[in-house]
Amino acid sequence: MRVGTRSRTPDRLCAEAVELAREVAEEVAAPRGAGPHLGVVQEGDRLVTHRFECLDPGYRGWYWGVTVARASRARYVTVDEVALLPGPDALLAPEWVPWSERLRAGDMGPGDLLPVEADDPRLAPGTSGLDEALAPPVPGDTPAGEPAGGDTAEAPVTEGAPPVVEPAERARIEAVAREIGFGRPRVLSRLGLEEAADRWQETFGPDTPMAQAAPASCAGCGFLIPLAGSLRQAFGVCANEYSPADGRVVSLDYGCGAHSEAARMPAPITPPPPVIDHLGVDPL
Numbered sequence: 001m002r003v004g005t006r007s008r009t010p011d012r013l014c015a016e017a018v019e020l021a022r023e024v025a026e027e028v029a030a031p032r033g034a035g036p037h038l039g040v041v042q043e044g045d046r047l048v049t050h051r052f053e054c055l056d057p058g059y060r061g062w063y064w065g066v067t068v069a070r071a072s073r074a075r076y077v078t079v080d081e082v083a084l085l086p087g088p089d090a091l092l093a094p095e096w097v098p099w100s101e102r103l104r105a106g107d108m109g110p111g112d113l114l115p116v117e118a119d120d121p122r123l124a125p126g127t128s129g130l131d132e133a134l135a136p137p138v139p140g141d142t143p144a145g146e147p148a149g150g151d152t153a154e155a156p157v158t159e160g161a162p163p164v165v166e167p168a169e170r171a172r173i174e175a176v177a178r179e180i181g182f183g184r185p186r187v188l189s190r191l192g193l194e195e196a197a198d199r200w201q202e203t204f205g206p207d208t209p210m211a212q213a214a215p216a217s218c219a220g221c222g223f224l225i226p227l228a229g230s231l232r233q234a235f236g237v238c239a240n241e242y243s244p245a246d247g248r249v250v251s252l253d254y255g256c257g258a259h260s261e262a263a264r265m266p267a268p269i270t271p272p273p274p275v276i277d278h279l280g281v282d283p284l
């Protein structure tokens with residue numbers, strides 16, 4: 001028995017079974033029926049697909065493929081399967097893209113929920129140190145600050161011992177952690193910070209036309225609210241209602257014509273007192 005060889009020409013009986021294939025295609029394609037025979041494609045030994053044009057206007061360029069087969073040394077051809085398949089010029093739907101890749105800034109609406117992946121690279125674990133403090137001691141662990149092998153290190157540790165932090169102490173740690181911004185499960189990662197900085201720099205940075213034409217930069221503007229954290233060195237929030245950046249994060253190198261020190265409002269001109277001519281006579 002030869003394995004892996006395939007005849008280059010379609011099996012004659014399978015290729016001649018056009019009417020058998022058409023009969024099945026007409027049945028499946030009802031009520032429009034199948035169009036002209038487009039040819040045969042050899043799928044394998046004694047395995048041939050007959051192609052018929054699809055007449056459905058919604059499937060332009062598609063064809064009905066009826067695959068027929070014949071057993072070795074058999075004289076009869078049988079239908080294997082029927083399928084509607086796209087041809088080279090078929091009108092196809094665009095390739096499906098996951099929603100997370102389709103989402104664009106501004107797509108969120110009221111009531112929408114945007115789940116964040118557990119391993120979102122823009123986020124990193126936030127920590128207050130509380131979890132570590134509450135973790136029950138591991139048998140054999142040496143308490144911090146005490147040398148292994150000392151008296152304390154040899155003291156037996158009860159497995160599953162209650163937390164070492166009392167509830168009042170826990171509440172105090174949580175309050176302090178929240179106050180200094182450590183109470184969140186996750187915080188911005190370095191990547192998240194850099195991506196945000198790039199976006200802000202692009203929108204309200206020194207290369208924008210507004211900044212190029214500004215009389216001075218935001219760094220010296222009284223309407224700038226500085227940010228906290230590492231971004232403080234490069235960004236702040238504009239609080240000038242007349243600026244196009246009001247309420248937005250701006251680069252310290254950004255600027256606009258509403259800069260607090262760039263132009264002073266000119267003092268109003270006081271008109272001189274009216275001159276009343278008591279000597280003249282108005283002709284009436």
Ligand code: SF4
Binds near residue numbers: 224239257258259
């Ligand atoms: S008013 Fe203009 S210059 Fe001042 S902070 Fe806002 S954007 Fe910057």
